[in-house]
Amino acid sequence: QSALTQPASVSGSPGQSITISCTGTSTDVGRYDYVSWYQQHPGKAPQLVIYGVTNRPSGVSNRFSGSKSGNTASLTISGLRPEDEAGYFCSSYTSSDTWVFGGGTKLTVL
Amino acid sequence: QVQLVQSAAEVKKPGASVKVSCKTYGYTLTNHHMHWVRQAPGQGPEWMAIINPSGDLTRYAQKFQGRATVTRDTSTSTVYMELSSLTSEDTALYYCVKDYTGKWTFDYWGQGTLVTVSS
Numbered sequence: 001q002s003a004l005t006q007p008a009s010v011s012g013s014p015g016q017s018i019t020i021s022c023t024g025t026s027t028d029v030g031r032y033d034y035v036s037w038y039q040q041h042p043g044k045a046p047q048l049v050i051y052g053v054t055n056r057p058s059g060v061s062n063r064f065s066g067s068k069s070g071n072t073a074s075l076t077i078s079g080l081r082p083e084d085e086a087g088y089f090c091s092s093y094t095s096s097d098t099w100v101f102g103g104g105t106k107l108t109v110l
Numbered sequence: 111q112v113q114l115v116q117s118a119a120e121v122k123k124p125g126a127s128v129k130v131s132c133k134t135y136g137y138t139l140t141n142h143h144m145h146w147v148r149q150a151p152g153q154g155p156e157w158m159a160i161i162n163p164s165g166d167l168t169r170y171a172q173k174f175q176g177r178a179t180v181t182r183d184t185s186t187s188t189v190y191m192e193l194s195s196l197t198s199e200d201t202a203l204y205y206c207v208k209d210y211t212g213k214w215t216f217d218y219w220g221q222g223t224l225v226t227v228s229s
Contacts (some may be wrong), residue, residue, distance in 0.1 A: 003154055034214035045205065045219040046155075048122040051211055089154050098171055099145070103154035 002027065004090055004102035011108040017078040020105045022090035023071055028100055030071035034093035037066060037075045040104075041086045049088075050075060077107070085109040112136040114206050114220035119134065120225045125195040130223045132206030134187045143209035145216060146180060146191045148202040156202075160209070161189065194228045 005023040012018040022029065022037075030036055031055045038046035048057050050066035053073060063078045073092070077084055090102040113135040120128050130146070146158040159170045161180045168180050174193070180190040189206055203222040210217035 003156075006154075032214070036215040045221055047219075048215065048217055051210060051215045051217075055213075057217070071185070091155075091157075091215065097169065099156040099157040099214075101147075101157065 004092060004100055006088075006090060006102040006105045007101075009106045009108065010021050011110055012080045013110045014080050014082065016080050017076060018080060018089055018107065019078075020075045020090075020107070022073045022075070022092075022102050024092055024100070025071055027090075028094040029068065029097070031070070031092050031095055035066070035068060035073040036091045037064075037073075038089050038091070039084075039086050040089065050090070079110050083108050083110040112208065112218045114208060114218055115221040116206060116223045117206075119207075119224040119226070122196050123229065124197055124227060124229055125225075126196050127192060128196060128225050129190055129192040130204050130225070132191075132220050133187045134189065137208070139182065139187045139189070140184060142211055144180075144189045145207040145209060146178070147205045147219075148215070149205070149222075150199075150202040155205075158204075159191065169186070193225075196225075198227050200225065201227045216224050224228075 023042040035053045037050040049064045053068045054066045065076045091103040115133045117131040143161045147155045149155045159180045161168045165182050179192045203221050206220040207216040208218040
């Protein structure tokens with residue numbers, strides 16, 4: 001199972017919005033609404049910010065939103081804050097009854 | 111609250127095995143699946159394996175089939191992952207991750223255990 005494809009880096013200024021893409025195939029992202037997104041600060045464990053394509057866990061800011069079209073899922077962060085600077089990666093359940101992750105995207109808040 | 115506390119970092123020689131532990135707190139281990147995920151330096155995570163709530167079923171990613179073994183001890187609420195025939199490509203941070211029941215994703219992660227394979 002190949003990894004999901006994410007851009008290596010994105011950047012934005014405080015207050016702006018950014019979108020990170022996550023491209024898979026018809027056997028994972030395109031087949032199931034089981035795409036999740038995680039935030040990871042350096043040296044810390046990942047934290048779930050979006051699950052089931054569009055759902056936010058309790059306690060996650062509504063500035064985080066998710067969507068999907070075909071084989072590509074997206075994470076949008078609106079009203080960027082300095083504390084949003086972190087790594088972000090996606091995951092998806094697959095038709096092989098396994099899970100696959102993206103390579104990760106580093107978000108820089110300018 | 112839910113906490114997953116993993117064992118300390120390990121340094122192993124090529125060909126050796128490593129066993130990483132994950133002690134769980136704040137929830138009932140027998141009610142949830144547990145996954146193991148690893149992350150090599152500078153790379154995205156890689157899913158390795160899952161064990162079911164009753165502990166009698168495991169499933170592994172194809173690349174780890176026959177080399178990884180996940181077990182658990184309900185008396186200590188601890189899950190283990192053993193990886194054998196280590197090579198330098200196994201150098202990574204290994205995480206235990208609690209399954210978010212019914213959501214097909216992961217909700218709580220351990221702090222990670224760094225396994226370094228070096229001669």
